[in-house]
Amino acid sequence: MRLNLLPPSPLEYFTSLVQSDAELPLLEAVVSLAQDEYPDLDLEHSLSVVDKMQSRLRKRNAQNGSVLERIHQLNQFFYGELGFALNTNDYYDPDNSYLHHVLETRRGIPISIGVLWLELARSIGLDVYGVSFPGHFMLKVLLAQGQVILDPLTGKSFSSQELTHQLQAQIPRLSLYNEETMPLGLFLQSASPREILTRMLRNLKEIFRVQQDGARQLAVMERLVILLPKDWIERRDRGLAYEAVGRTQEAMVDFQSYLDFSREALDATEIAQKLQALKNQA
Incomplete structure (x- = not known):
């Protein structure tokens, strides 16, 4: 019996990563999406870059403050020092979805930048999730008294009024609702x-x-x-x-x-x- 010593194809590798919901490694799977476009992609390098970012953040004792203090420290590091932001020059460039490229350029779209923010946030003990909000991927941080919804492009929080207006703009039929009756909760569920x-x-x-x-x-x-x-x-x-x-x-x-x-x-x-x-x- 011959052993198959060939490395897995990109699709075989992706298949192995997404078999189980319980064990799906989000960061690794997202990085692997670029393998079709970049066959020689060094996935381990990208994962190492994120690991080093997490280490730098933890060395600042960012995991020791309150939830709000940790969010503030993370945002200073992520948006200020590292300079992650929206690619305003070419929003629809496919590279904005390829995490190795986003790590190199510090430019992306809400969901690719948001995935990186989530990885750093979890490394300092924050209870965070992505939110597949219509038209704009968002971030959710759970607090003892509730939750806060953040813009992955800036780290700033949205008020319920701002979220309502965004939702009504994306789904015109919801313009019949006011802020008090808008079913916002339906659109703020944690994304797996x-x-x-x-x-x-x-x-x-x-x-x-x-x-x-x-x-x-x-x-x-x-x-x-x-x-x-x-x-x-x-x-x-x-x-x-x-x-x-x-x-x-x-x-x-x-x-x-x-x-x-x-x-x-x-x-x-x-x-x-x-x-x-x-x-x-x-």
Whole structure:
């Protein structure tokens, strides 16, 4: 029996990282998203850079103050000394989602910067979570008396009124609510590592769709299907991407999976017709 001594492919490695919700290593999984774009990426280097940042922060006794004091110290270090901020020059640059690049340039988007902030915050004992707020990823810190919602781009807290206005701008139908009756809590739930990865990948999926870059979009879809094996919409979308690049057999498998579990979908007839057309060509 021969042993397989070859290193895992990027997709195999990603698959191994996201098998279990309980043990999903968010930072490592986020760093690995860049492997399709950067095959020679040194993941260990990026993880080491974050580890050194955590060590520098802890040496300042940042873990010994109150929660608010620790947040203040972290923000001074993260935004002031390290200089992390929004990439205002090119918000839709895919590199803004690739953590090794964000670590190098200190520029990114709310979710990539937010992931780094969460890693540093947890290293000094803060009880923190990401929040998949519509239109803008946010940070949540649990306090003895409640919680505070922060902007990952600045570390500043949002008032409930500010959050209400942001939510109404993203979801017009919620303009019927006022600040007292707005169901804010529904949109401030803690995001799991899998949900954070999903949001990052869907950001990239949309960027590559707009850029009409089918090959790179398909690479992202491969990861989404691995991450969300029972999300049949993602399976359908990957099938459409396979069809577009002429990978007929893979497209047929995905279309069949979609139909098996989404018979009542509005586009089920359309996908069934596509499937039959591909079968006729085979």
